Amino acid sequence: MRKTAAFVWLLLTCAVMSGCWNRIELNEISIVAATAFDLEGDDWVISYQTIIPSTISSGMGMTGGGSNQSPVTVFTTRGRTIREAVNKSSSESPRWLFFAHTNILIVSDRVARGGMSQILDLYFRNPDARETVNVLITKGSARAILEQLMSIEKIPGQGIREIIYNESRNSSRLPSVMMYELAMAMTGDARSAMIPEILISGEPEGASLDALKKTSQTSKLRLGKLAVLRGDRLAGWLTKEEGLGVSFITDKVKSSILPFSCNSSDGKTYNSSFRLLTSSTKLSPVKEREHFVMNVDIKAGGYLLESDCVLDLSEPETIDRLERQLQGEIAQILEKSWRAARRLNVDVFGFADAVHRKYPKEWKKIKDDWEAVFPHIEMKPRVTVSMDRVGLSNKSFKTLKKDDGG
Incomplete structure (x- = not known):
């Protein structure tokens, strides 16, 4: 009798549990x-x-x-x-x-x-x-x-x-x-x-x-x-340019186009473009007396997309000069982002996390006053750019025209 009752109870339980009772x-x-x-x-x-x-x-x-x-x-x-x-x-x-x-x-x-x-x-x-x-x-x-x-x-x-x-x-x-x-x-x-x-x-x-x-x-x-x-x-x-600087410092650059000047550093003449394909950033905070110094080490690589200058890209000295121009351009972007962050007094770069990891004891003392500490940080960027390719031609279009007597 007990076995029969248990069997009936099992059947009833299965009947109740079967189907999508809460279906939508x-x-x-x-x-x-x-x-x-x-x-x-x-x-x-x-x-x-x-x-x-x-x-x-x-x-x-x-x-x-x-x-x-x-x-x-x-x-x-x-x-x-x-x-x-x-x-x-x-x-x-x-x-x-x-x-x-x-x-x-x-x-x-x-x-x-x-x-x-x-x-x-x-x-x-x-x-x-x-x-x-x-x-x-x-x-x-x-x-x-x-x-x-x-x-x-x-x-x-x-x-x-x-x-x-x-x-x-x-x-x-x-x-x-x-x-x-x-x-x-x-x-x-x-x-x-x-x-x-x-x-x-x-x-x-x-x-x-x-x-x-x-x-x-x-x-x-x-x-x-x-x-x-x-x-x-x-x-x-x-701004978007300041946002790019934040992406560089926070190591979130995936790809980008960087306009730059191939022969001028005035920041006004842009006649070349660089396709940025790789970028890695390392933050290294250093405690110096009463303030922190944040070393920002950026290594980037890519290839030349366009140029309107008379250049012989087969010469290593020419590539070195273009890489220096790009390094200066990225450094200017970083400086604009740094000034904007200090103006707002907001640590958008994650400097606090870097200081916390390297100086945990010091962080306990300053974490409640980080808004007062952050504007006094000295940022020292170091940018290295590698131009891995220059495209299908080692000479610019203007150079080709001169060679043809045009």
Whole structure:
């Protein structure tokens, strides 16, 4: 009898456990591609760029003739807290918002000035939010960024992510910052972080499907400056060139194009380009009396892309001179970044981490006063550039013309 009862109980248990009792059907969710955070008064204003699946399918949407409907829709909710605003989406959305495929998070500069800690708390506390979402900042309305359509990418949120990836890989002037990287930077020894800016250039007409039918759009999304955060609050901005200097010092340069002068060091005449392919940086802090000296050792390599000078590139002396010109150009970029960081008094270079690693006892004494110590650091850069290739010709076009008697 006991065996029979146990067998029946096992069958009932299996029956209850079988199937997807907590399943969510695809036709019950609304996939959010990008999210925007604004503030109005004391209320959070959250905007969502959600995908319309029927317009993404082949033969429909912007690129087909089956529909003139936008592939995404943008709507906004408001609340005293972020989660209250998200919860209010049920009052106007027929589907449950699904954030697992969110690529981009846009915050307004007003939100950043008030502090990013509440947003970070939300993303690390809730399992439905991704820590790999890319974070960007904009001046003015963050919702306006989500409303801007793109001619190449059907889903603007995905397009924005590809833009920041391309910039990070090919230019290294603006970093690709994910949520977990932002949190790590804000809680590190330097207590600072950086977020790339995104903006709408031109006349704001890109929210209309009719604008995408033209060969040239009057407005488009593009990357701007680099926002600097002290703690979790916006402290100021860096230019793209200053951002490249930060990438050099923090050893985050992947690839870049460096314009330089092949025969002048006045900083005004640029007639050559260098493709930077490799770069490595070593920070070595040294304690000297009452201040620190930060030795920045950079080794870079690449090849010559273009030159408008009369040069014989087969001569080693010519290559040495071009390498010195490039070293001076990089040193100027580093100096501009250093002056900008000291002006904002924000350690965007991670000098605090280098000092902490080498002088742990000294760090315990100065960590609470690092903002007072940082501006008095003396930075000593040492740049070494190797021009590995000069292209298919050892002579410039002007030299070839002279040889031909032109």
